[in-house]
Amino acid sequence: xxxxxxxxxxxxxxxxxxxxxxxxxxxxxxxxxxxxxxxxxxxxxxxxxxxxxxxxxxxxxxxxxxxxxxxxxxxxxxxxxxxxxxxxxxxxxxxxxxxxxxxxxxxxxxxxxxxxxxxxxxxxxxxxxxxxxxxxxxxxxxxxxxxxxxxxxxxxxxxxxxxxxxxxxxxxxxxxxxxxxxxxxxxxxxxxxxxxxxxxxxxxxxxxxxxxxxxxxxxxxxxxxxxxxxxxxxxxxxxxxxxxxxxxxxxxxxxxxxxxxxxxxxxxxxxxxxxxxxxxxxxxxxxxxxxxxxxxxxxxxxxxxxxxxxxxxxxxxxxxxxxxxxxxxxxxxxxxxxxxxxxxxxxxxxxxxxxxxxxxxxxxxxxxxxxxxxxxxxxxxxxxxxxxxxxxxxxxxxxxxxxxxxxxxxxxxxxxxxxxxxxxxxxxxxxxxxxxxxxxxxxxxxxxxxxxxxxxxxxxxxxxxxxxxxxxxxxxxxxxxxxxxxxxxxx
Numbered sequence: 001x002x003x004x005x006x007x008x009x010x011x012x013x014x015x016x017x018x019x020x021x022x023x024x025x026x027x028x029x030x031x032x033x034x035x036x037x038x039x040x041x042x043x044x045x046x047x048x049x050x051x052x053x054x055x056x057x058x059x060x061x062x063x064x065x066x067x068x069x070x071x072x073x074x075x076x077x078x079x080x081x082x083x084x085x086x087x088x089x090x091x092x093x094x095x096x097x098x099x100x101x102x103x104x105x106x107x108x109x110x111x112x113x114x115x116x117x118x119x120x121x122x123x124x125x126x127x128x129x130x131x132x133x134x135x136x137x138x139x140x141x142x143x144x145x146x147x148x149x150x151x152x153x154x155x156x157x158x159x160x161x162x163x164x165x166x167x168x169x170x171x172x173x174x175x176x177x178x179x180x181x182x183x184x185x186x187x188x189x190x191x192x193x194x195x196x197x198x199x200x201x202x203x204x205x206x207x208x209x210x211x212x213x214x215x216x217x218x219x220x221x222x223x224x225x226x227x228x229x230x231x232x233x234x235x236x237x238x239x240x241x242x243x244x245x246x247x248x249x250x251x252x253x254x255x256x257x258x259x260x261x262x263x264x265x266x267x268x269x270x271x272x273x274x275x276x277x278x279x280x281x282x283x284x285x286x287x288x289x290x291x292x293x294x295x296x297x298x299x300x301x302x303x304x305x306x307x308x309x310x311x312x313x314x315x316x317x318x319x320x321x322x323x324x325x326x327x328x329x330x331x332x333x334x335x336x337x338x339x340x341x342x343x344x345x346x347x348x349x350x351x352x353x354x355x356x357x358x359x360x361x362x363x364x365x366x367x368x369x370x371x372x373x374x375x376x377x378x379x380x381x382x383x384x385x386x387x388x389x390x391x392x393x394x395x396x397x398x399x400x401x402x403x404x405x406x407x408x409x410x411x412x413x414x415x416x417x418x419x420x421x422x423x424x425x426x427x428x429x430x431x432x433x434x435x436x437x438x439x440x441x442x443x444x445x446x447x448x449x450x451x452x453x454x455x456x457x458x459x460x461x462x463x464x465x466x467x468x469x470x471x472x473x474x475x476x477x478x479x480x481x482x483x484x485x486x487x488x489x490x491x
Contacts, residue, residue: 065111065411076401078118083402085385087151088131090122101418105410112405118398120406132157135388139166143390147399152199153383159451161386162191163489167198168387168396175401176200182407184208186380190446194292199384202407203441204418209382210348210440211276213244213367218360219263219342223251230365231431234376237369241280241309244343244368248317251342264319267332267341271458273318274465276345277310278303279377279445281370285457286448286486293490294448296482298461298475302372307461307471309370315467348437351426364432366439380444454485 068076097103113119126134135150136157152158152167161167170176171192178188184201191199201208217227225247233239248265255263266273278285283303289295297303319341323331336344337357345367354362366376385403387396410416419441423433449455460478465471 065108065115067115076116078116078398078402081118081147081398081402083118083120083147083149083399083406084125085120085122085149085151085403085406086125087122088124088126088128090124092121092123099421101410101413101416104413105418108408108410109406116402116405118402120402128153132161135386136161136166139388139390143388147395147402148388149399149403150386150388151383152386154381154450156453158384159453162193162198162451163453166389167191168389168391169196169198170200170387170396170400171195171197172393173397173400175397176404182409184380184382184441184444186444186446187382187384190380190448190451191384191386192292199386201382201384204407204409208380208441208444210378210437210444211272211345211367212348212378212436212440213365214336214344214346214350214354215363215365216336216339216342216358216360217363219251219339220247223253223263223342225250227363230363231435234365234435239365239368239376241368241370245313248313248343252317261322264322264335264341265317266313266343266345267319267335268343268345269330269332270314271462272347273314273345274307274310274462275379275457276367276377277306277313277370279379280367280373281306281309282373282377282445283370284445284448285461286452286455288448294452294486296479296486298478298482299472302370304471304475305372306370307465311465311471348440351423351432355426355428361428363429364427364436366436366443376439376443378440378444379447381447381450452485452489455482 070076094106095102097106109120131151131153132155135152138144138148138150139161152161170178178185178197178200182202182204184203187199187201188197191197215227215230220227220230230239230247233243251263251265252261253263254261281302283300283306284297285303287295287297319335320332322340323335332344333346333350333353335341336346337354339360348364351364366378369376387399391399410418417438420433420438423437424430427433449457460481461471461474464474464477
């Protein structure tokens with residue numbers, strides 16, 4: 001049965017006497033999309049299969065929805081293909097629409113599938129463990145008749161897949177405009193090499209990973225600090241390294257006057273702490289030059305300054321000096337949960353655990369910004385999506401076109417953040433989501449070091465920083481090794 005929106009639009013089609021025809025979408029078809037006012041103009045070039053020259057075509061505006069047409073003005077028809085977004089968590093089934101956005105999205109999905117003659121769904125086919133091997137095997141054996149978009153997990157296998165040419169260069173496909181704001185540009189940048197782009201991800205539906213600073217509201221209150229001030233400082237731009245250090249100095253105290261500090265400012269893991277300090281000062285471990293080549297940024301002033309500041313703060317305020325002798329490596333989560341420290345710089349996904357385990361109330365702010373930064377920053381190294389490189393241009397174009405439609409904002413809900421409903425469940429105040437997580441999703445900076453085999457900032461730098469070994473000394477020590485690894489990666 002057709003949905004009410006489909007029925008309504010069918011009447012519009014008839015009234016407008018639209019011409020509906022099958023599109024010759026093949027390996028020689030090029031259809032560059034650009035935005036022109038309220039309509040998208042699709043500029044086409046020669047179609048080798050048809051042997052005809054194409055003229056500019058349009059997306060016809062039908063109120064809430066628009067019809068995408070080919071260069072000859074014909075509605076695009078995907079020929080009844082089934083596109084599967086292949087991941088390791090989806091059921092492939094729709095849940096009941098619990099809100100107006102979900103209901104409207106279901107209506108929209110029904111409409112695009114009927115209008116463009118295809119189906120699309122998200123299905124867990126691989127597991128988290130098997131995904132890298134499954135993807136490599138699929139592409140290496142030249143695929144099959146399925147039309148897949150793969151969710152890929154970060155790691156060495158993903159680097160190898162990209163460097164081995166297993167991921168389709170989507171920058172060659174004009175059916176998906178990755179400059180659009182619906183895409184996470186940090187992911188696009190991270191998974192691009194020179195002029196090619198292999199990975200992509202949209203903001204649709206899911207929260208991106210992030211790293212910020214959790215704070216224990218009770219510990220701050222006991223130190224005479226209003227926890228709400230942190231959100232106010234963040235909103236006004238005053239949440240800086242200096243402000244953070246000022247609060248830490250007020251928190252740290254020997255509350256029972258026995259000569260031993262028992263209320264600490266910081267309980268965190270050093271890799272997260274140092275990494276976020278670097279990104280918060282707009283520094284990088286690895287960057288890209290104007291030619292798209294990877295370069296060593298470890299000795300840049302903004303990076304060294306951040307590592308120096310992080311080292312000083314760690315040595316002065318971290319609670320690890322008071323951990324039990326037999327404490328496990330992750331005791332910092334226990335220390336924060338138990339109220340032994342006011343702050344914990346950690347990943348966004350840990351909010352669920354704190355929600356369950358913490359007796360004290362907590363909040364979440366961005367990592368304070370350094371003097372070189374103009375805004376709060378997040379390190380963005382999330383799982384990307386990719387199209388198998390074994391697909392020919394026609395098949396890849398169709399998959400990209402379908403996925404682009406699937407990730408479009410729901411008409412009437414263009415400014416609606418669909419990911420917020422899940423995030424609210426992991427926090428005890430709305431400010432953490434509305435003020436902080438929302439920023440982290442938009443302010444991601446690509447972590448290029450994650451794409452260079454052999455380079456590991458934690459092992460190479462962070463774990464080796466101490467009072468006796470400064471960041472500058474360690475940066476100099478790893479310079480030759482990193483130079484060789486970068487030379488290899490840039491081949």
